[in-house]
Amino acid sequence: MNPMQMLKEAILSKGKAINQDVLLVDSFLNHQVDVSLMKAVGDAFAAHFSGQSIDRVVTIESSGIAPASFTALAMGLPLVIMKKQTSKILKGDLLQTTVRSFTKGTEYELTAKREFLPAGEKLLLIDDFLASGEAAFGVLNLAQQAGCEVTGVGIVIEKAFQPGHDRLVRAGLDVCSLARVKSMSEKGIEFVD
Amino acid sequence: MNPMQMLKEAILSKGKAINQDVLLVDSFLNHQVDVSLMKAVGDAFAAHFSGQSIDRVVTIESSGIAPASFTALAMGLPLVIMKKQTSKILKGDLLQTTVRSFTKGTEYELTAKREFLPAGEKLLLIDDFLASGEAAFGVLNLAQQAGCEVTGVGIVIEKAFQPGHDRLVRAGLDVCSLARVKSMSEKGIEFVD
Numbered sequence: 001m002n003p004m005q006m007l008k009e010a011i012l013s014k015g016k017a018i019n020q021d022v023l024l025v026d027s028f029l030n031h032q033v034d035v036s037l038m039k040a041v042g043d044a045f046a047a048h049f050s051g052q053s054i055d056r057v058v059t060i061e062s063s064g065i066a067p068a069s070f071t072a073l074a075m076g077l078p079l080v081i082m083k084k085q086t087s088k089i090l091k092g093d094l095l096q097t098t099v100r101s102f103t104k105g106t107e108y109e110l111t112a113k114r115e116f117l118p119a120g121e122k123l124l125l126i127d128d129f130l131a132s133g134e135a136a137f138g139v140l141n142l143a144q145q146a147g148c149e150v151t152g153v154g155i156v157i158e159k160a161f162q163p164g165h166d167r168l169v170r171a172g173l174d175v176c177s178l179a180r181v182k183s184m185s186e187k188g189i190e191f192v193d
Numbered sequence: 194m195n196p197m198q199m200l201k202e203a204i205l206s207k208g209k210a211i212n213q214d215v216l217l218v219d220s221f222l223n224h225q226v227d228v229s230l231m232k233a234v235g236d237a238f239a240a241h242f243s244g245q246s247i248d249r250v251v252t253i254e255s256s257g258i259a260p261a262s263f264t265a266l267a268m269g270l271p272l273v274i275m276k277k278q279t280s281k282i283l284k285g286d287l288l289q290t291t292v293r294s295f296t297k298g299t300e301y302e303l304t305a306k307r308e309f310l311p312a313g314e315k316l317l318l319i320d321d322f323l324a325s326g327e328a329a330f331g332v333l334n335l336a337q338q339a340g341c342e343v344t345g346v347g348i349v350i351e352k353a354f355q356p357g358h359d360r361l362v363r364a365g366l367d368v369c370s371l372a373r374v375k376s377m378s379e380k381g382i383e384f385v386d
Contacts, residue, residue: 027308027309030274031273031274031306031309032272032273032306032309033265033271033272033274034271035262035265035266035270035272036266036269038262039266061254062255062274065262066259066262069226069231069258069262069263070262070266072228073228073232073263078225078226078227078228079225079226079228081223081255112224113219113225115220116219116224116225
């Protein structure tokens with residue numbers, strides 16, 4: 001079975017749509033982790049983005065770390081984990097930007113050391129979810145501050161009924177979402193294709 | 194080069210002892226991540242703990258996730274990421290215990306869903322650092338609440354001058370630390386062997 005099919009079957013058999021916005025996948029993605037599936041996911045991202053002269057994989061702690069680790073290994077690239085700080089830190093070597101999570105109604109300071117985002121490099125962002133795109137645009141903001149460029153985005157599960165995908169494509173990025181959820185409710189989950 | 198040697202060389206060439214207690218390894222372990230090294234680390238843990246009839250790998254977000262993912266993949270086991278919550282949550286399906294970090298002077302509620310720690314299972318804890326052992330004993334506490342047992346602990350970097358290792362061995366656990374730091378200061382880092 002190909003990785004996208006494996007992922008969709010895991011979402012259908014183990015995922016749980018709490019309501020039209022919240023998809024619970026903590027039995028295989030972000031609490032209990034099916035690492036074989038995450039390796040397949042990483043290999044799929046590596047296959048899609050190979051040949052795009054990417055220098056570095058980046059992700060946001062902590063649910064993106066497992067798929068991003070396998071992607072970075074398959075591509076032979078370093079990984080940078082961007083941190084979620086609860087407050088602004090004034091230190092010259094740190095880059096920060098505020099990210100609002102609409103799903104959770106919270107905000108955090110996305111944080112990375114400047115030295116780990118060398119100017120001129122091309123970055124591939126790997127994350128577990130894409131919804132409004134706020135977190136991804138936070139990463140784009142830090143990259144811009146560092147003088148490097150996010151050229152691709154690999155997403156494990158996309159809420160295709162939210163604007164994130166279109167916003168990133170309009171910004172010129174190559175967006176590869178392995179599972180695109182068209183709609184969901186307690187009755188079930190439907191994919192785009 | 195074997196994984197332990199690779200790790201020690203990374204610590205010596207890229208690590209930075211801020212003082213006698215704080216070792217900065219964010220250039221290859223917990224911010225920028227050398228995933229090839231983390232895979233070697235995971236393979237080394239798998240080699241050490243294979244044949245011990247372990248059912249599940251557990252770790253604590255977020256620095257343990259990369260080495261624990263590679264360990265779980267190499268052992269063919271599921272991974273459970275225990276969460277750091279800032280406050281107690283009253284929900285019947287959640288297990289919690291308070292963990293104090295002496296290094297950082299902070300505390301958090303180590304949290305896991307009971308369903309992801311099935312009673313009777315044997316657990317292998319993988320973490321990036323071992324110092325006082327407080328985090329590891331937090332994991333032991335959650336495991337006990339769940340009716341399962343931590344039988345092994347795999348540590349990337351141990352501060353051997355702190356009591357964590359001895360406390361865990363006295364509790365009957367098999368502790369495998371890949372790099373054991375005997376002492377450190379701005380002048381340099383020394384290993385136990």
